[in-house]
Amino acid sequence: xxEVEQDPGPLSVPEGAIVxxxxxxxxxxxxxxxxxxxxxxxxxxxxxxxxxxxxxxDGRFTAQVDKSxxxxxxxxxxxxxxxxxxxxCAMSIPSGGGADGLTFGKGTHLIIxx
Amino acid sequence: DTGVSQNPRHxxxxxxxxxxxxxxxxxxxxxxxxxxxxxxxxxxFLTYFQNEAQLEKSRLLxxxxxxxxxxGSFSTLEIQRTEQGDSAMYLCASSRAxxxxxxxxGPGTRLLVL
Numbered sequence: 001x002x003e004v005e006q007d008p009g010p011l012s013v014p015e016g017a018i019v020x021x022x023x024x025x026x027x028x029x030x031x032x033x034x035x036x037x038x039x040x041x042x043x044x045x046x047x048x049x050x051x052x053x054x055x056x057x058d059g060r061f062t063a064q065v066d067k068s069x070x071x072x073x074x075x076x077x078x079x080x081x082x083x084x085x086x087x088x089c090a091m092s093i094p095s096g097g098g099a100d101g102l103t104f105g106k107g108t109h110l111i112i113x114x
Numbered sequence: 115d116t117g118v119s120q121n122p123r124h125x126x127x128x129x130x131x132x133x134x135x136x137x138x139x140x141x142x143x144x145x146x147x148x149x150x151x152x153x154x155x156x157x158x159f160l161t162y163f164q165n166e167a168q169l170e171k172s173r174l175l176x177x178x179x180x181x182x183x184x185x186g187s188f189s190t191l192e193i194q195r196t197e198q199g200d201s202a203m204y205l206c207a208s209s210r211a212x213x214x215x216x217x218x219x220g221p222g223t224r225l226l227v228l
Contacts, residue, residue, distance in 0.1 A: 034215060041224070043205055044205070100145075101159025101162060102217060106166075
């Protein structure tokens with residue numbers, strides 16, 4: 001079992017729909033949770049990061065972390081065709097914990113149909 | 115543009131040749147990371163530097179791979195005696211030491227080994 005599981009999709013939704021993207025993880029030491037967006041043949045772009053449990057909102061994006069279930073989500077409201085990309089979740093343990101690289105999911109390929 | 119830059123963007127080489135990639139991080143970031151991403155997968159951590167010190171290496175970093183950051187600014191990643199399995203996107207990211215979770219990625223160098 002990989003440390004971070006993410007459904008690769010593709011996930012296809014109509015423009016304007018609410019999108020829900022999810023990851024599960026197995027390492028309870030993870031405390032920081034990130035979402036990156038990656039367009040084809042480009043580097044990942046940081047969208048949001050959260051610490052521990054709770055919600056964080058930024059414009060049309062909301063990130064949720066449920067540490068008790070080891071489950072994180074990213075919601076996109078009023079989805080646009082320009083949101084079509086691969087969305088990667090990433091996680092890390094606190095500084096000094098010995099593993100300073102991010103652990104990524106495989107990414108979910110999202111398609112917003114005009 | 116003050117983002118992370120990587121050169122070259124694309125590299126095609128023959129099996130057995132050596133290749134070197136360069137990464138220039140965001141100027142005020144003292145941490146620099148290298149990741150590898152293959153098709154359909156999320157980035158996988160290879161190594162990271164804090165200033166000029168290489169502080170962590172992944173088990174993915176075989177002895178054919180070497181990374182340097184001689185003056186604590188730009189970094190190079192060299193692959194010796196390339197193999198077809200080395201074909202991937204090599205990504206560089208940077209962050210501040212405090213706030214390592216917010217890593218900003220460059221556009222990547224896409225390597226194809228023939």
